[in-house]
Amino acid sequence: xxxxxxxxxxxxxxxxxxxxxxxxxxxxxxxxxxxxxxxxxxxxxxxxxxxxxxxxxxxxxxxxxxxxxxxxxxxxxxxxxxxxxxxxxxxxxxxxxxxxxxxxxxxxxxxxxxxxxxxxxxxxxxxxxxxxxxxxxxxxxxxxx
Amino acid sequence: xxxxxxxxxxxxxxxxxxxxxxxxxxxxxxxxxxxxxxxxxxxxxxxxxxxxxxxxxxxxxxxxxxxxxxxxxxxxxxxxxxxxxxxxxxxxxxxxxxxxxxxxxxxxxxxxxxxxxxxxxxxxxxxxxxxxxxxxxxxxxxxxxxxxxxxxxxxxxxxxxxxxxxxxxxxxxxxxxxxxxxxxxxxxxxxxxxxxxxxxxxxxxxxxxxxxxxxxxxxxxxxxxxxxxxxxxxxxxxxxxxxxxxxxxxxxxxxxxxxxxxxxxxxxxxxxxxxxxxxxxxxxxxxxxxxxxxxxxxxxxxxxxxxxxxxxxxxxxxxxxxxxxxxxxxxxxxxxxxxxxxxxxxxxxxxxxxxxxxxxxxxxxxxxxxxxxxxxxxxxxxxxxxxxx
Numbered sequence: 001x002x003x004x005x006x007x008x009x010x011x012x013x014x015x016x017x018x019x020x021x022x023x024x025x026x027x028x029x030x031x032x033x034x035x036x037x038x039x040x041x042x043x044x045x046x047x048x049x050x051x052x053x054x055x056x057x058x059x060x061x062x063x064x065x066x067x068x069x070x071x072x073x074x075x076x077x078x079x080x081x082x083x084x085x086x087x088x089x090x091x092x093x094x095x096x097x098x099x100x101x102x103x104x105x106x107x108x109x110x111x112x113x114x115x116x117x118x119x120x121x122x123x124x125x126x127x128x129x130x131x132x133x134x135x136x137x138x139x140x141x142x143x144x145x
Numbered sequence: 146x147x148x149x150x151x152x153x154x155x156x157x158x159x160x161x162x163x164x165x166x167x168x169x170x171x172x173x174x175x176x177x178x179x180x181x182x183x184x185x186x187x188x189x190x191x192x193x194x195x196x197x198x199x200x201x202x203x204x205x206x207x208x209x210x211x212x213x214x215x216x217x218x219x220x221x222x223x224x225x226x227x228x229x230x231x232x233x234x235x236x237x238x239x240x241x242x243x244x245x246x247x248x249x250x251x252x253x254x255x256x257x258x259x260x261x262x263x264x265x266x267x268x269x270x271x272x273x274x275x276x277x278x279x280x281x282x283x284x285x286x287x288x289x290x291x292x293x294x295x296x297x298x299x300x301x302x303x304x305x306x307x308x309x310x311x312x313x314x315x316x317x318x319x320x321x322x323x324x325x326x327x328x329x330x331x332x333x334x335x336x337x338x339x340x341x342x343x344x345x346x347x348x349x350x351x352x353x354x355x356x357x358x359x360x361x362x363x364x365x366x367x368x369x370x371x372x373x374x375x376x377x378x379x380x381x382x383x384x385x386x387x388x389x390x391x392x393x394x395x396x397x398x399x400x401x402x403x404x405x406x407x408x409x410x411x412x413x414x415x416x417x418x419x420x421x422x423x424x425x426x427x428x429x430x431x432x433x434x435x436x437x438x439x440x441x442x443x444x445x446x447x448x449x450x451x452x453x454x455x456x457x458x459x460x461x462x463x464x465x466x467x468x469x470x471x472x473x474x475x476x477x478x479x480x481x482x483x484x485x486x487x488x489x490x491x492x493x494x495x496x497x498x499x500x501x502x503x504x505x506x507x508x509x510x511x512x513x514x515x516x517x518x519x520x521x522x523x524x525x526x527x528x529x530x531x532x533x534x
Contacts, residue, residue, distance in 0.1 A: 061454035
């Protein structure tokens with residue numbers, strides 16, 4: 001076992017689910033930046049407010065890839081309002097824990113989904129802020145708690 | 146099929162050699178006496194420590210009385226720099242010169258002296274990871290207490306012009322320390338010839354165990370004590386000697402200083418094969434640090450569009466142990482200060498991979514690494530949002 005990663009993290013890192021892009025996505029969100037070493041990009045296919053398909057692309061460490069992967073699993077098939085409620089805590093729990101210095105990856109995963117939903121709402125003429133709250137800009141690497 | 150195990154992280158640490166291990170064994174359960182006692186097993190231990198001191202001295206061209214055993218390279222660096230500064234302070238000097246890509250043992254020791262009122266010049270290395278002797282000469286003032294510059298860099302393996310810097314420090318009458326932790330066993334060192342006043346080295350980089358190192362201090366340099374205590378290490382570093390490990394270090398240094406030329410030829414062949422193989426099979430990759438002035442067994446790549454920790458985890462899955470200067474593996478949020486010092490942008494520095502070879506590596510292993518790296522990189526690039534073919 002490498003590092004202090006749980007088996008679940010390693011599983012999602014070694015066999016990531018839902019990797020790729022959706023050409024005709026209904027919502028796309030990207031968070032993080034290359035300077036910090038983490039970028040997550042989420043693609044959503046939404047029909048009748050249900051997330052029919054989700055794909056991701058991530059540049060980052062093992063936990064960045066694992067959190068993206070499990071987050072896509074957690075929202076696939078869900079109503080968008082439910083997906084919007086996904087928290088980084090839930091992502092960490094689903095992965096059976098993350099090392100403390102890696103918790104920011106789960107925050108990025110939560111934000112990536114919100115960014116994609118925000119894009120979807122905007123495309124449909126809905127102001128996303130009352131629903132999703134403010135998505136902090138990710139220009140800073142220092143988002144540890 | 147048994148999973149391969151390919152260890153190519155020898156700049157991080159090495160496996161203890163048989164020769165070193167066997168030399169150490171009698172000092173755990175048979176000749177376990179305290180070297181300061183007088184009965185025969187104690188005398189045996191004392192003799193073993195002094196024999197190791199002689200071997201260590203011979204390996205770097207020093208006198209036995211110039212060798213002080215310590216617990217690690219970091220301890221040696223701290224002792225040399227902080228005590229060297231105290232020594233010079235008595236002469237009214239308060240300036241230290243180092244580089245901006247030293248090991249943290251040196252950088253942080255210098256920073257703590259800054260807090261104590263010292264002025265520190267961090268010479269910037271160039272994009273090849275080199276500094277020139279002229280840079281050092283120009284930085285020396287009449288307030289300069291100490292010059293501390295690494296012999297070879299731990300991440301990118303560049304070898305600095307230590308003999309030339311030594312000559313300048315001698316001419317200017319400034320104390321000169323070098324952290325030679327990565328250089329020992331890979332370059333011929335003669336501390337007297339090279340005008341080195343203090344030199345740090347560590348056992349575990351040269352097939353001795355972790356937990357032992359030494360500081361060479363030139364005769365005549367009256368370095369203040371590191372540990373006040375008994376008469377061990379000429380009273381400068383009290384504490385009962387770590388006899389078995391000191392014996393191991395002596396043996397490892399004797400082994401490492403033998404046949405350096407032949408070993409380097411072999412390692413260079415492997416290193417070049419690996420470098421050429423990776424560069425020809427993987428697009429958008431660069432080698433960090435001078436190709437000319439570098440350790441024979443060391444290479445540092447940067448792959449665009451991927452992150453270092455992910456590379457390491459996937460390589461680990463293939464049984465390959467290597468390291469990276471990415472933030473995720475450095476335990477901080479920034480990528481390695483060494484890669485930033487040579488001018489790499491953050492995003493390129495995050496995608497670095499260091500491979501450091503040793504005597505035990507085989508050509509089959511090199512071929513296996515050349516075959517594996519492209520698979521790992523393209524797999525990560527496929528899922529990277531910043532990678533465009």
